[in-house]
Amino acid sequence: MTRRDPLRDLGQRVAEANRAALAERSVLTAVRCRLLATPKKRRHAAWPWSLAIAAAASLVLLALWWAWSPARLNYTIEGERIAWGDRRATLGREIGATNTARLVRFSDGTRVRLAPESTLRVTALSERAAQLLLDRGTLQAKVFRGGGRWRFLAGPYEVVVLGTQFQLSWDPAGRVLDLAMHKGRVELRGPVVKRLAVVAGEALRVWPDQGKLELMPRKPRPAVALAQRPQTSTEDAPASSQPASRPSISGARRKARLRKSALPTPIVVGKPTVSAPVVARQPAGATTPPAAASDLSSPGAAPLAANHAPRRSAIDRHALAQRFYGFARAGDFRRAAEQAQRIGWPWLSAQASNAADLLMVGDVARYSGQAATAKRLYNELVERFADRAQAAAAVFALGCLAMDHERDYAAARQHFVRYLASPSKLAFVVEAEGRLLETLQLLGQQRAARQQAEHYLQRYPRGSHAQRARRLLQGK
């Protein structure tokens, strides 16, 4: 006897019920319509069009990129055209001029004329600039600056072109670099000079192995132009001859440029950062400026020294300014003042970009005995950096100058009161309180002096002016 499975019976009854229900609720017709109403090909008909549109868009983008991308540089040498696509073959290739000069023309308009017995290589090309290596000899370059940065390599040096026309020479045997600027500006990078800007009209010779640097100034301008310009240098001039207001920075720079253009001066600089032999080169007809160090010995000679300050280009002034700050930080104010005298006090003050530097310049002037210069520098500091702590220190220094040099006790009292009222952190407050007491005594204001003496003794019983305050209170 077979054994019946109850689950099979149950399943059959469920299936029968489902079949009967499907006869009434079948969705075959609806699904058939849905299924067959959508042509199969139509579902796939869109992708070729999408592909075609995408391809067309890519072509358009490629054409736009090709049209708008900057033209890549190429160059010709004596009629020989070298296209960008051949850059692997042309980059690093030696371009030599044996007996006659050769002209290298770049597609952006740059011209490089290679002197005889010279060798040049183009080591890099981009859309807007190139890098050239001068193995030996001399080249004259007229660079078209279209936004790129041209570089010329010569020995250990790199000339970054910021301007347009110059001449560059490199002697690999003697290891001497010559650079003469005709127009614009370049930055020379390498040993001895580190980073040095050379401007139009200046020439430079560097011996990297000997650490020597020789700078030639720009050529003098016609005397007519000089005569039309007023001589307005008022550095450390007497108060009566000074203008009412401090000359602006732009004015100082303009005057400095005027002086530079007026008096051609040979400029000889040793190694700017380390001590190095100094080699002088005197151009014919140039006059040597008076030595400034001797003028610094007496305060009375300071205006004369300032008026005859050597006229220097901005290039060596930066180097000298570095030496000035080095001496000043080391406390060697005499030598710092010598450097400042060579550079020019207005130039130093105009170049001081922060209050600390300007205070240092003023301190050097004060400690070297140039009271008028120091006063002007301190006033400039108070004016430019009024909210800095260095401005308060300058006010105190002005009080000291008024008290010690000018004997103007009223002005000194005002400066000390102003200094003590300053919200900045006061480094000389004890000294200022004592000097205020002293000025009150000298002004004959006995009542105010006694009050200041009591105040001083309360706060600083062991201060340097304590004995003076006690004597005042005791009526001695």
Place this chain on the structure above:
Amino acid sequence: MKSMVMPVRTPDPSQTRASGVHALGFTGDDSALARALRRGHPGAPAALFDRYGRHVEGVLINLLGFDGEHEDLLHEIFAQALTCINKLQDDERLKAWLTSIAVHTARSCLRRRQRFRLFLRRAAQQDLPVSVADAETRRAVGRVYRLLERMPTELRLAFALRFIQGMELTEVAAACDVSLATIKRRLAKARRRFMLAARGDSALASWVVPDQEGQR
């Protein structure tokens, strides 16, 4: 065994006009139909649906019961079959292949329901029409699918194919794409679970009591 050649049913002209499809006649066995589908014969999809639509619909209903989704699922099964016809390896097993697609589609549907059961409202199980069965049968059918819903998907599919659809073990294994041993193990497990639950159910208790004569 060579599959039996089935005549192509002529579609209703009104349906054809409504759907905009001009059916072209197609005759041939499953192999010829599969080849025609691959070649893109314009009448082949209709022939496939007309030939196996009812079978697939039955499988689907037996697996899932009546709910609001079976129309979409049926459409999905045939759409997938038409798209993947090139994956059919044995043209003579077209029916089994469609059955396996139906099982896969039902499995996906059940898993989707389980995955989103916290976020989606469960598809309401529809009662059978009054005209097709008595109240006791309708109630028993409803309880069967209610118990199946509590089973894991694979056990449920195996149970439904074996006991409701009435397929052989080998057919069930092929439809579920597992080995025969695996399907036997699943069926045993599903049977135990279902019997345990059905004996405690008032509507099904009398259905699953073994026949006393048969036992003797």
